[in-house]
Amino acid sequence: MKNEKDKFTIAARIKSFKYAFNGLWKFFKFEHNARIHLVAAAIAILLSFYLEISATEWVAILSVICAVFVAEIFNSSIEKLADVVSPEINPQIKTVKDMAAAAVLITACLAILIGGIIFLPKLF
């Protein structure tokens, strides 16, 4: 049987958008890595305008920027969840946190690689 919570309502959809924006606001306000990624993204976007990159290159740059932010948001939320589940030292929590950090590492490496492929030939 369907309960009230399962019903589609515009008000409920608007609320869930508000929760998502609240998460985004908290991410940029409290996570130090978020600010580092934000500065890197701003530099990449300014450089893209300056070098007048093509539409395809814009797609690549914006995609990797988003990928890094998405990975970092998941990493931060997994860290927070892990701290609630197990505030004490736990080898399994270490693996979970290290793997979440590895996801950020992979996307950041990809971003540097794509940035290098697009920007370096135009700069030198």
Ligand SMILES: Nc1ncnc2c1ncn2[C@@H]1O[C@H](COP(=O)(O)OP(=O)(O)OP(=O)(O)O)[C@@H](O)[C@H]1O
């Ligand atoms: N409860 C725990 N048990 C075992 N190891 C842990 C635990 N908490 C953290 N660690 C280890 O310390 C590392 C850093 O964890 P921490 O939660 O401090 O992230 P952080 O330094 O805040 O990361 P970030 O720089 O991404 O914000 C983890 O990747 C893990 O190796």
